[in-house]
Amino acid sequence: MQTASSYLRxxxxxxxIGLGYLSVSFSFGIMASSIGLDWWQGVLISMxxxxxxxQLAGVQAMALPGQYLxxxxxxxxxxxxxxxxxxxxxQKTDGRFRGIWKWLLGFFMTDEIFAVANEExxxxxxxxxxxxxxxxxxxxxxxxxxxxxxxxLPGALMDALSLAIYGMFIAxxxxxxxxxxxxxxxxxxxxxxxxxxxxxxxxSAVPAGISISVSAxxxxxxxxxxxxxxxxxxxxxxx
Amino acid sequence: MELSHFLxxxxxxxxxxxxxxxxxxxxxxxxxESPFILSFLDYIPxxxxxxxxxPGALTGAAAPPAAGIGLLVATLVAIRCRSLTLVxxxxxxxxxxxxxxxxxxx
Numbered sequence: 001m002q003t004a005s006s007y008l009r010x011x012x013x014x015x016x017i018g019l020g021y022l023s024v025s026f027s028f029g030i031m032a033s034s035i036g037l038d039w040w041q042g043v044l045i046s047m048x049x050x051x052x053x054x055q056l057a058g059v060q061a062m063a064l065p066g067q068y069l070x071x072x073x074x075x076x077x078x079x080x081x082x083x084x085x086x087x088x089x090x091q092k093t094d095g096r097f098r099g100i101w102k103w104l105l106g107f108f109m110t111d112e113i114f115a116v117a118n119e120e121x122x123x124x125x126x127x128x129x130x131x132x133x134x135x136x137x138x139x140x141x142x143x144x145x146x147x148x149x150x151x152x153l154p155g156a157l158m159d160a161l162s163l164a165i166y167g168m169f170i171a172x173x174x175x176x177x178x179x180x181x182x183x184x185x186x187x188x189x190x191x192x193x194x195x196x197x198x199x200x201x202x203x204s205a206v207p208a209g210i211s212i213s214v215s216a217x218x219x220x221x222x223x224x225x226x227x228x229x230x231x232x233x234x235x236x237x238x239x
Numbered sequence: 240m241e242l243s244h245f246l247x248x249x250x251x252x253x254x255x256x257x258x259x260x261x262x263x264x265x266x267x268x269x270x271x272e273s274p275f276i277l278s279f280l281d282y283i284p285x286x287x288x289x290x291x292x293x294p295g296a297l298t299g300a301a302a303p304p305a306a307g308i309g310l311l312v313a314t315l316v317a318i319r320c321r322s323l324t325l326v327x328x329x330x331x332x333x334x335x336x337x338x339x340x341x342x343x344x345x
Contacts, residue, residue: 020323027327034300036240041249048253053291058252065244068251075255078287082256084280086264099265106261111284159301160309160335166296167313167330169288174317176285183285190286191293198294212290219286224278 003126010130017112018134020168022142024052027164029146031056034158035063039147046143050110050136052165054079060208070207077213085114089123097125108132111172182227190219301334304341309334 025046032042037059049055057078061071086109093102105128113132117123150158176183197203197211206214296310297303313330320326 020327023327024323027331031300037245041245045249045252048249049256051256053287054252054256057291058248062240062245062248068247071248071251072255075252076259078291079256079259081280081283081287082260083263084283086260086262087267090264090267102265103261106264107257109260109264156338157335160305160331160338162300163296163306163309163330163334164327166292166310167327168323169292170310170313170330171317171321171323171326173285173288173292174314175321178318182282186282186286187289190289194290195294198298208295212287212295215290216283216286219290220279220282223282223286224275227278228274229278229281 006124006126007130010127011133012130013116014113014131014134017116017131018138020112021135021138024165024168025139025142026146027161028052028055028059029143029148030150030153030158031146031162031165032059032143033147033150034162035059037062037147039144039150042147043140043144047140050108050139051079051082052168056165057208057212067207070210073210074208074213077217081111082109082114085109085111089114089117092118092120092123094122094124097123097128101125105129105132108136110135182223182229185227186219186223189222190215193218302338302341305334305338308337 028046029039029042032045033039037045042059045055045059049058054075057074058071061067061074086106089109090102097105105125108128108131113128113135116131117128120127146161153161173183173187177187178184193215194211197206197215203211292310297306299306301309309330309332312333313326316329317326
């Protein structure tokens with residue numbers, strides 16, 4: 001049966017993602033705990049949101065009362081890339097993967113799941129669902145373990161573990177930033193701007209969510225202006 | 240934390256994330272052609288993660304020096320090897336060790 005074999009193929013492809021998510025969501029669970037959330041709150045956030053960067057920004061904003069508008073703006077900017085991943089992957093979905101299925105399965109559009117699904121010539125809904133399965137449980141499960149352990153582990157160890165999520169960000173950024181000038185440049189600009197927002201007198205009044213968004217968007221715009229993606233150009237010329 | 244604050248925040252966070260993913264997936268069928276927009280999209284994941292990591296990781300829970308050393312080692316390792324799990328694990332391990340050992344040097 002094609003559906004079953006397609007699902008299983010997706011499932012296998014999702015194994016490394018699931019394992020990676022287990023460790024990073026563990027860190028999120030710990031961080032949620034240290035911010036004061038109950039274990040079930042952290043798990044619920046993970047089960048309903050399924051994103052590292054956005055959840056991190058979200059709970060940090062949550063620690064302060066109100067802030068809903070800046071929280072929304074932060075979420076929109078930090079997660080905007082998913083919109084474009086969705087547009088991109090939608091080009092590849094097969095005839096049966098449409099309508100209600102896209103509304104349902106679109107929930108699982110994470111960086112890593114998109115990246116693997118994008119390798120397919122045509123994306124079947126059973127493959128995509130299989131691909132998303134283990135990462136989802138890894139993400140939710142890791143959060144659960146981290147949130148529960150949050151009260152048990154010594155402070156210094158917890159602080160160290162809360163860095164895992166940043167470690168994952170670095171694992172994504174560093175390989176390309178070290179080898180490609182455009183990536184290095186936009187990363188440096190983004191960090192520079194964010195430092196300005198953190199340490200300079202007037203700018204430090206801007207809420208963290210908004211400052212991250214501004215730094216990221218400005219740096220990416222600068223990159224698009226100075227270093228148009230060569231990949232696309234080559235592709236257009238070839239066509 | 241008040242339950243109502245938590246639930247409202249949860250709604251904002253999960254709702255916005257979901258809609259950003261689902262709406263374009265279900266609705267948009269035309270291909271994006273503009274090289275400028277495509278380039279922007281290529282860079283956005285990196286700038287977002289970068290803006291979140293620095294100086295954020297240094298001003299969070301872990302003490303700045305220990306966190307800084309952990310991040311530095313993580314960067315060096317990540318450049319060689321892309322494994323998410325390994326780099327995340329090394330970040331924690333190194334910064335934990337640094338936090339234990341640094342008081343003896345300061």
